[in-house]
Amino acid sequence: MAGWQKGSKTKNTEVKDPPKIEDFFKRGKDLVHTQGLKIMIWGPTSVGKTHFAMSAPPPIFILDTEFGSAPLLRHFPDKDIYIYEAAVLDEDSDEPDAEKSLRQIELAIATLKDVEQGTIVIDSGTDIWSWMGGWVEQEARKRGKMTKADTPQRLEWGRANLRWRQLILRLMSKPVHFIITAQMTEEYDSRGQQLGTYKPRIQKQTPHLCDIIIRLDKVYKKGATKPEYVGTLTKCRFERSFDEGIKDVTFDTLCAVLKDKLGVEVQGVDIG
Numbered sequence: 001m002a003g004w005q006k007g008s009k010t011k012n013t014e015v016k017d018p019p020k021i022e023d024f025f026k027r028g029k030d031l032v033h034t035q036g037l038k039i040m041i042w043g044p045t046s047v048g049k050t051h052f053a054m055s056a057p058p059p060i061f062i063l064d065t066e067f068g069s070a071p072l073l074r075h076f077p078d079k080d081i082y083i084y085e086a087a088v089l090d091e092d093s094d095e096p097d098a099e100k101s102l103r104q105i106e107l108a109i110a111t112l113k114d115v116e117q118g119t120i121v122i123d124s125g126t127d128i129w130s131w132m133g134g135w136v137e138q139e140a141r142k143r144g145k146m147t148k149a150d151t152p153q154r155l156e157w158g159r160a161n162l163r164w165r166q167l168i169l170r171l172m173s174k175p176v177h178f179i180i181t182a183q184m185t186e187e188y189d190s191r192g193q194q195l196g197t198y199k200p201r202i203q204k205q206t207p208h209l210c211d212i213i214i215r216l217d218k219v220y221k222k223g224a225t226k227p228e229y230v231g232t233l234t235k236c237r238f239e240r241s242f243d244e245g246i247k248d249v250t251f252d253t254l255c256a257v258l259k260d261k262l263g264v265e266v267q268g269v270d271i272g
Helices: 049-054 070-075 098-110 125-142 156-172 251-262
Strands: 038-042 060-064 081-085 119-123 177-182 184-188 194-200 212-219 228-236 245-247
Touching (some): 049 070, 060 098, 098 125, 098 156, 125 156, 125 177, 156 177
Parallel strands (some): 038 177, 060 081, 060 119
Antiparallel strands (some): 212 228, 228 245
16 A cells, blocks of 8 residues: 555655665765775794884774884884883783783773774784683683583684674774784694794684785895894785785885776875
8 A cells, every 4th residue: 555664554755755866876987095004914023023013004993912112112202102011010921911901902992983083903813813812811720611621612602702802803903004013833734743834813704894904024145234124015905916015015005006007096105
């Protein structure tokens, strides 16, 4: 019956037009990349991961789990940088308290809800994922969900994955640049044998969420007195198999490579 909603006992007095394609979909050529770059940078210790993050556009908000940002501030004396040292130490062990540290991280992230420019940094994602593991174990013990090998049952890790994803996506969804650093770990085969290859030590789905992944290494050349610091793009969402190497990589040199090699201009970054 006209004017009535099927299955309803009340008259539908407001009739809206059905949604149209253009209400949801945009032509590809009309889209502009305005969400900022989402970058993971990983590698061994002391290769410049934090330095790269601090070279990004300001204001920069750093969730610092390693107490490693403050010593580098002297390299960026005029830059607008804010640091939250996120690890909450246990009074008895002097080690990070997993649950308290995670709660404080989540509260700090909530304060960034209105940030619409600049860069947000997690340094490092390895530590936060490690805290997630500690939290899962604490909760599994409370709930009697441990295996005979004294490890959390497999389904318990689903709770950690969900909490991690919620944390990361709250930051990635903002219209700012996002950088997450990660330590490296060696890869093993099914028999526990070392493969001689390495990967980021972080929650396994995180690389899929990033636009760009950079591996940082120290490269020692024959006869040189100092190493070179080289960043290699192991993932670039703008171009498949774009494994460009960038010496002494910074945010600006990365954007320059994206513009020169791929024609990609990062909004809000002036590289001359």
